[in-house]
Amino acid sequence: MVSLTINGKTFQIPEDSTILEGAEMHGINIPTLCHDRRLVAHGACRMCVVEVEGAKSLMAACTTPVSDGMIIRTHSQRVVNARKDILELIWSNHPNDCLTCEKSGECKLQEYCYEYDIKGEDGYEGEIRDIPLDDSNEFYYNDQRKCILCGKCVRICGELQCTGAIGFSARGFKTHVTHPFEEGMNHSTCVSCGNCVSACPVGALMPKGKEKFRNWETEKIRTTCSYCGVGCQIDLVVKDNKVVRVDPAHGPSNGGLLCVKGKFGFGFIGHPDRLKTPLIKKDGIFIEATWDEAYELIKSKVGEIKGNYGPNAFAALSSARCTSEENYLMQKLFRAVIGTNNVDHCARL
Numbered sequence: 186m187v188s189l190t191i192n193g194k195t196f197q198i199p200e201d202s203t204i205l206e207g208a209e210m211h212g213i214n215i216p217t218l219c220h221d222r223r224l225v226a227h228g229a230c231r232m233c234v235v236e237v238e239g240a241k242s243l244m245a246a247c248t249t250p251v252s253d254g255m256i257i258r259t260h261s262q263r264v265v266n267a268r269k270d271i272l273e274l275i276w277s278n279h280p281n282d283c284l285t286c287e288k289s290g291e292c293k294l295q296e297y298c299y300e301y302d303i304k305g306e307d308g309y310e311g312e313i314r315d316i317p318l319d320d321s322n323e324f325y326y327n328d329q330r331k332c333i334l335c336g337k338c339v340r341i342c343g344e345l346q347c348t349g350a351i352g353f354s355a356r357g358f359k360t361h362v363t364h365p366f367e368e369g370m371n372h373s374t375c376v377s378c379g380n381c382v383s384a385c386p387v388g389a390l391m392p393k394g395k396e397k398f399r400n401w402e403t404e405k406i407r408t409t410c411s412y413c414g415v416g417c418q419i420d421l422v423v424k425d426n427k428v429v430r431v432d433p434a435h436g437p438s439n440g441g442l443l444c445v446k447g448k449f450g451f452g453f454i455g456h457p458d459r460l461k462t463p464l465i466k467k468d469g470i471f472i473e474a475t476w477d478e479a480y481e482l483i484k485s486k487v488g489e490i491k492g493n494y495g496p497n498a499f500a501a502l503s504s505a506r507c508t509s510e511e512n513y514l515m516q517k518l519f520r521a522v523i524g525t526n527n528v529d530h531c532a533r534l
């Protein structure tokens with residue numbers, strides 16, 4: 186442990202921490218744009234700069250390790266002025282379209298511009314980059330005019346998803362993130378997991394949702410992805426009782442990542458073709474039935490088959506799309522009620 190003074194208060198902090206980690210441990214908020222605790226610190230945006238007593242320049246809190254006796258100021262006038270300058274620079278070539286931008290209300294740049302009172306009047310004249318909207322991916326838009334070059338998407342793709350499908354192109358003001366679909370789908374190693382989209386702090390990478398919504402109109406409901414047995418935790422973003430987006434949650438098995446199905450494949454939830462009642466086949470045609478009718482039919486058929494052929498005439502195939510509890514009940518029903526051990530899982534169908 187080392188002793189650190191932040192904004193006049195002294196804390197004990199593990200010696201292998203960065204200033205940012207130390208501050209977060211004690212509930213001290215330092216703004217960040219390029220930081221993600223799952224990734225190797227990048228030090229690109231400089232929003233996290235702090236004043237360290239004795240150091241000539243401001244230090245990036247996300248990359249600076251703590252040392253014993255450090256005296257740090259996270260919100261001195263000098264620090265605030267530096268952050269304002271950074272935001273003014275980013276804003277100077279950012280499309281000023283918060284009124285219609287789908288990210289409005291959950292955009293980090295918008296949030297910090299509000300917090301630091303940025304009005305775009307400080308004399309930086311940047312040109313909005315002339316990069317056309319790329320909509321060639323099936324699941325997301327890539328609007329590089331809005332990219333702030335935090336590099337989260339590139340690093341998530343390389344470090345966590347381990348695909349390395351996207352990267353930086355060009356130099357200086359022309360720098361942008363190249364997504365493989367600009368070159369055509371056949372040239373891409375991208376698996377459309379959407380982890381880059383989930384990590385983007387601004388409106389540069391946005392899902393191709395079919396619903397229009399603002400984040401303040403929605404609620405988030407934490408649940409488990411139903412596609413396979415990994416148990417990824419997800420937040421269903423719901424507006425008016427309809428799922429409009431899925432966000433990855435930081436569950437123990439997925440750590441804020443998802444695959445393409447979990448991230449984008451939620452259309453089935455509210456699809457009009459979903460069954461709402463049981464169906465019973467009569468004269469070769471499925472007819473809607475009540476649950477009482479369906480259970481009666483199942484009961485009589487099970488009794489008939491068991492009477493004629495014995496319990497081993499049955500087999501149960503359950504599914505990774507069910508919860509563990511549902512799978513447990515399925516095997517219990519077949520072993521204890523029907524009397525067979527013919528129980529298996531869809532993975533071995």
Ligand code: FES
Binds near residue numbers: 216245248
């Ligand atoms: Fe530290 Fe971006 S958060 S440099």
